[in-house]
Amino acid sequence: xxxxxxxxxxxxxIDREKCIRxxxxxxxxxxxVYSWGGDKVLIxxxxxxxxxxxxxxxxxxAIEIVDNPTRFxxxxxxxxNHLRNIKRQAETGGIPLTGMGSDLxxxxxxxxxxxxxxxxxxxxxxxxxEPMELRTYLGxxxxxxxxxxxxxxxxxxxxxxxxxLKLSLPIIFSPMSFGSISLNAQKVLAMAAKECGILMNxxxxxxxxxxxxxxxxxxxQVASGRFGVNPDYLNAGVAVExxxxxxxxxxxxxxxxxxxxxxxxxxxxxxxxxxDAISPAPQHDIYSxxxxxxxxxxxxxxxxxxxxxxxxxxxxNVAAIASGIVRAGADIVYLDGFRGGTGAxxxxxxxxxxxxxxxxxxxxxxxxxxxxxxxxxxxIAAGGIRSSADAAKAIALGADAVAIATAxxxxxxxxxxxxxxxxxxxxxxxxxxxxxxARLDPEVYAERLINLIHAWEHELKEILGALGINAIESLRGxxxxxxxxxxxxxxxxxxxxxxxxx
Amino acid sequence: xxxxxxxxxxGCGLTGLISRKRRRIGGAxxxxxxxxxxxxxxxxxxxxxxxxxxxxxxxxxxFHIMFDEPSVRWTLEExxxxxxxxxxxxxxxxxxxxxxxIAPLLVRYFVTPLKDKMAGDIQEADFVVNTVMKVxxxxxxxxxxxxxxxxxxxxxxxxxxxxxxxxxxxxxxxWTWTAHTRFxxxxxxxxxxxxxxxxxDWSIVHNGEISSYGINKRYLEMxxxxxxLLTDTEVAAYMLDLLIRRQGLDIPSACxxxxxxxxxxxxxxxxxxxxxxTALRQTYGSALLNGPFSILFGHSKGLVGINDRIKLxxxxxxxxxxxxYMASEESAIRAICPAPDKVWAPRxxxxxxxxLED
Numbered sequence: 013x014x015x016x017x018x019x020x021x022x023x024x025x026i027d028r029e030k031c032i033r034x035x036x037x038x039x040x041x042x043x044x045v046y047s048w049g050g051d052k053v054l055i056x057x058x059x060x061x062x063x064x065x066x067x068x069x070x071x072x073x074a075i076e077i078v079d080n081p082t083r084f085x086x087x088x089x090x091x092x093n094h095l096r097n098i099k100r101q102a103e104t105g106g107i108p109l110t111g112m113g114s115d116l117x118x119x120x121x122x123x124x125x126x127x128x129x130x131x132x133x134x135x136x137x138x139x140x141x142e143p144m145e146l147r148t149y150l151g152x153x154x155x156x157x158x159x160x161x162x163x164x165x166x167x168x169x170x171x172x173x174x175x176x177l178k179l180s181l182p183i184i185f186s187p188m189s190f191g192s193i194s195l196n197a198q199k200v201l202a203m204a205a206k207e208c209g210i211l212m213n214x215x216x217x218x219x220x221x222x223x224x225x226x227x228x229x230x231x232x233q234v235a236s237g238r239f240g241v242n243p244d245y246l247n248a249g250v251a252v253e254x255x256x257x258x259x260x261x262x263x264x265x266x267x268x269x270x271x272x273x274x275x276x277x278x279x280x281x282x283x284x285x286x287x288d289a290i291s292p293a294p295q296h297d298i299y300s301x302x303x304x305x306x307x308x309x310x311x312x313x314x315x316x317x318x319x320x321x322x323x324x325x326x327x328x329n330v331a332a333i334a335s336g337i338v339r340a341g342a343d344i345v346y347l348d349g350f351r352g353g354t355g356a357x358x359x360x361x362x363x364x365x366x367x368x369x370x371x372x373x374x375x376x377x378x379x380x381x382x383x384x385x386x387x388x389x390x391x392i393a394a395g396g397i398r399s400s401a402d403a404a405k406a407i408a409l410g411a412d413a414v415a416i417a418t419a420x421x422x423x424x425x426x427x428x429x430x431x432x433x434x435x436x437x438x439x440x441x442x443x444x445x446x447x448x449x450a451r452l453d454p455e456v457y458a459e460r461l462i463n464l465i466h467a468w469e470h471e472l473k474e475i476l477g478a479l480g481i482n483a484i485e486s487l488r489g490x491x492x493x494x495x496x497x498x499x500x501x502x503x504x505x506x507x508x509x510x511x512x513x514x
Numbered sequence: 515x516x517x518x519x520x521x522x523x524x525g526c527g528l529t530g531l532i533s534r535k536r537r538r539i540g541g542a543x544x545x546x547x548x549x550x551x552x553x554x555x556x557x558x559x560x561x562x563x564x565x566x567x568x569x570x571x572x573x574x575x576x577f578h579i580m581f582d583e584p585s586v587r588w589t590l591e592e593x594x595x596x597x598x599x600x601x602x603x604x605x606x607x608x609x610x611x612x613x614x615x616i617a618p619l620l621v622r623y624f625v626t627p628l629k630d631k632m633a634g635d636i637q638e639a640d641f642v643v644n645t646v647m648k649v650x651x652x653x654x655x656x657x658x659x660x661x662x663x664x665x666x667x668x669x670x671x672x673x674x675x676x677x678x679x680x681x682x683x684x685x686x687x688x689w690t691w692t693a694h695t696r697f698x699x700x701x702x703x704x705x706x707x708x709x710x711x712x713x714x715d716w717s718i719v720h721n722g723e724i725s726s727y728g729i730n731k732r733y734l735e736m737x738x739x740x741x742x743l744l745t746d747t748e749v750a751a752y753m754l755d756l757l758i759r760r761q762g763l764d765i766p767s768a769c770x771x772x773x774x775x776x777x778x779x780x781x782x783x784x785x786x787x788x789x790x791x792t793a794l795r796q797t798y799g800s801a802l803l804n805g806p807f808s809i810l811f812g813h814s815k816g817l818v819g820i821n822d823r824i825k826l827x828x829x830x831x832x833x834x835x836x837x838x839y840m841a842s843e844e845s846a847i848r849a850i851c852p853a854p855d856k857v858w859a860p861r862x863x864x865x866x867x868x869x870l871e872d
Contacts, residue, residue, distance in 0.1 A: 134723040134805050135826055142824060143776050149796045156761035157797045159790055167767065167790035176796060381736045387797070480725040480806070482824065483774070485799030491517060492728025508517040 018099040020058040023078050024066070028052070030074035037066040037075060042438035042448050063429040065438035097359070110359040111432030111442065113260055113351040113396050113418060121370035121503070122402045126512060128493040130480035137482055139473035145483040146181040146472055148413050150390040151319045152343045174343065175319050177251055180209030181469050182407060182484055186348075186394050186417035187233050187253065187323070189217025191268045191277045191289060192355035192432070193421075194449040197441045200424060202226035203458035208465045213415075216255060216266065216291060218280035219248050231321065234311065236265055237291035239281035243314055251344070252311050253321040254304070256295065259352025259395040262325030262366045266291035267356060272435045272444045305340035312341070319343035326350060326372035326395065327365075331379035338380060338389045346415065347372045349395025353418045355442055356433030369395040370409060374507045377410025377489060400471035409507065410489045423460040424452060519744050526709070526721040527554025529841035530692035530810040531850075532817040532868050537836060538566050538687035543850045545678040547841060548693040550849045554842060555695030559708035560677040561669025563717035563812055564688030568664050574601050574624035575642055578660035578667060579649075580705055581619040586655035593653070597645065598625040606668070606681070613676045618705055622666070639714055639759060646713060651740045657706045662715035663814065669694075669708035689870065690817050692810045694719035711747040713755050715814040720747040721842055722827045725805030733800035750809055753801055765818060765867055771798040773823045773863035810840055816869040825862035832857040838868045
């Protein structure tokens with residue numbers, strides 16, 4: 013067979029002195045790196061993705077995975093990935109795929125923003141001793157409310173409030189479909205969402221019946237492939253999301269290969285087993301904002317007016333698009349920045365289209381305020397939220413809540429190796445191979461994800477306390493409490509943030 | 515939307531009193547009460563507001579205007595004449611005070627909007643608010659610091675005693691008084707920056723730093739307010755104007771917005787009330803004043819005192835006969851009312867609401 017001229021990225025090595033030939037590495041690797049040679053473990057290092065499953069399961073610490081020291085000649089312009097992709101394309105004529113969010117070194121604005129803290133003139137608040145409120149309601153808010161006095165002299169609401177989604181903290185799980193991830197991974201999300209009082213999102217893959225008990229914590233998604241969509245599905249959660257685009261692959265559709273479509277996935281998606289599930293680039297009944305309006309209201313009619321979220325990728329003109337979405341009747345605008353993850357996307361798209369979420373939040377929040385319609389919809393920000401600090405900064409820029417996916421997968425073992433599209437995930441996350449998915453025990457990993465959410469919850473409370481505020485709504489859009497470091501005047505202007513020192 | 519502003523921060527002392535029976539009380543009491551709290555100010559700002567002081571012009575808006583340059587006065591008056599009937603113009607009476615060598619030109623106008631200038635179905639109050647916003651943000655060197663009927667604010671850079679003498683406060687008689695001494699931590703040394711801050715009949719004195727200022731400001735901007743002073747107090751004043759005058763909330767409900775009860779408390783209420791308060795917080799989250807504050811706000815029908823939701827600033831109240839007193843310190847009350855009928859420290863977020871009898 014022709015040997016690829018793209019050299020292996022990683023070298024899997026086994027210390028033969030330490031190896032006890034237990035074959036656990038062979039068993040654990042979903043990539044086929046290891047095999048049994050009769051008296052020792054053989055290694056095909058070109059298949060290694062450095063997911064570190066074997067490393068963790070080697071009882072003797074005999075395994076080491078190192079970045080291949082043999083690289084193309086160092087070149088600041090013709091980078092490693094350029095050469096590698098060209099060689100692969102020359103060999104296959106195809107589009108190199110990738111998973112996860114872009115890892116290219118674009119400026120990360122979150123890392124150039126610092127949060128304020130109280131000293132003397134206003135006291136900081138100790139979250140261990142004082143109440144600290146993170147509760148968030150997503151949905152359309154009226155611009156004012158009217159009351160009447162009840163017979164008992166107490167306030168009685170006269171205004172009819174639009175439906176609200178209650179979150180015990182402003183973090184939800186981003187959409188990841190059954191098919192792109194395993195059912196066990198979805199169960200982890202659902203169990204954690206329920207325990208933490210937040211929401212998970214089905215993504216475009218229908219809803220497996222095992223998730224029915226979690227309906228109070230589920231947003232169901234409708235996307236361009238309309239997989240699994242029927243009236244029961246639309247009513248199976250607390251809200252419906254129309255997916256227009258995804259941060260990692262704005263403007264293009266999705267492709268779940270037939271290899272990832274066994275019976276269970278096929279049933280949830282309502283398609284034949286083993287067929288490719290192709291989501292078209294646009295929704296073919298939405299070619300304009302007025303078409304979107306029709307779908308929003310069709311869904312509202314079908315669900316007795318549950319909140320409808322519209323998810324878009326953050327693109328250059330995101331502010332105007334978001335304004336249109338709000339005016340079209342959406343209750344929630346979900347913004348997905350270009351760092352957002354994906355199960356499969358052409359790397360050329362993932363790495364070069366869209367804009368960062370930080371710019372998008374600022375632009376959309378500003379625009380909706382200028383137009384006096386900020387109360388008409390909540391903003392969810394997603395696309396590379398790595399920590400509670402990122403979440404706090406996103407909220408201070410103007411988001412109502414953030415959505416996380418990669419961070420949630422990392423609690424399940426993910427090491428961001430970026431090979432989700434292959435269906436070989438050794439951690440049992442982005443695969444449908446039963447021997448791999450079986451190793452992701454939902455109860456065990458739900459506990460880890462719950463721990464993460466609780467940890468971030470504590471951190472957010474500490475941040476609020478340092479800021480001297482005790483309710484998350486006082487951080488939301490409060491850009492006065494952010495400062496930029498090393499950002500130029502124009503970016504500061506776009507973010508609506510002062511430079512540090514001012 | 516300009517974000518590159520320098521916010522003005524200050525600590526303070528405040529005091530206020532109200533006669534429910536509309537008995538007009540001389541200015542000497544409030545001056546004495548305020549001057550007791552010397553530690554709470556640093557001489558860089560003090561002010562007074564009084565209601566019921568202009569009975570002979572009670573149907574006219576009393577614009578108190580300060581001019582950095584006397585020449586600006588003619589630009590301003592040109593604008594006023596085009597839009598208002600002016601009943602009377604006079605310089606605000608002042609006395610020379612040694613500690614105040616320089617003061618802006620201070621003039622008061624008793625005016626009423628010209629009917630034919632009020633385009634469409636604009637309310638008179640909105641017309642006046644628009645004038646205040648326009649003058650304060652567009653006519654450089656002119657600043658309207660009081661715009662209500664039968665009430666007025668008097669304020670400047672100086673200590674409480676000097677400001678009182680300068681404005682001859684003791685010569686006024688009103689049924690509601692509020693007063694304020696400032697401890698600015700960065701001062702522009704500008705007379706407009708002192709309290710009380712007023713808009714129409716609202717007057718606010720405020721002690722504290724609103725940590726939610728950034729979002730409160732942006733929320734108000736969505737409704738067309740222009741925040742020119744960059745103080746927390748301005749935010750509080752406009753918020754009350756928005757909630758009460760423009761959106762029709764009553765005062766107790768507006769207080770529930772500014773110092774919202776905790777969810778834990780709301781969740782424990784009976785259904786109807788729970789639903790009402792949940793909707794209030796959902797709708798007005800951006801109007802919550804978070805961070806330490808105590809506020810006294812006067813209006814044509816009464817006086818309200820309120821603390822932040824965990825009481826990070828002091829507020830004491832007392833009653834004696836028909837008069838209610840509220841101040842940062844009990845001593846400031848006892849200085850003018852040595853034997854009150856009742857003295858109490860209002861709980862965090864619980865407003866003290868006093869209404870004038872008709």
